[in-house]
Amino acid sequence: QVQLQESGPGLVKPSQTLSLTCTVSGGSISSGDYYWSWIRQPPGKGLEWIGYIYYSGSTYYNPSLKSRVTISVDTSKNQFSLKLSSVTAADTAVYYCARERYSRFDPWGQGTLVTVSS
């Protein structure tokens, strides 16, 4: 059974870069059957898809965040990562990683809260 786990700093200063990693266990990120996604949820609000990556490194980002987002993959560690630059308070959210196939997300990581504050 595949499981995903997010990790990274819970506090980031404004204008800095948010960096998170998702570790995949119970299955290989290189299987080729899936895309690996980041999704976020501001406190008390809805879900926003950030982007996804294929094991080969090809990416697709939400155009609203594209200029600030980089998603990368490390197949040797069975991990993929998110970098979001020039953060502001509006980037405060719970960040989830999830596996995507045929347009649906399953499973999801438990999520990690990232607060942008000085």
Next chain:
Amino acid sequence: EIVLTQSPGTLSLSPGERATLSCRASQSVSSSYLAWYQQKPGQAPRLLIYGASSRATGIPDRFSGSGSGTDFTLTISRLEPEDFAVYYCQQYGSSPRITFGQGTRLEIK
């Protein structure tokens, strides 16, 4: 951009009752690419329905999905106490490739 509008924003019902949640798209969505999720407080969303009407693994048959084009529905035939949560629809298609509805909160009356 395809905008998904869910209604109602909040639905107040009692256990045992039937719940009907709506998801309306601003443009036609392929039924193959419409999913529903359940989210409980402090938890990640959980996939309930994919392809508009197929239940995900382990999802009870009291949950059902229907619809096509721009109008989709999630029905919970007989509410159990554990069903009170927030529900989101999600589409996959045009840019941005993936969008979610704003959610419907299902609360105990």
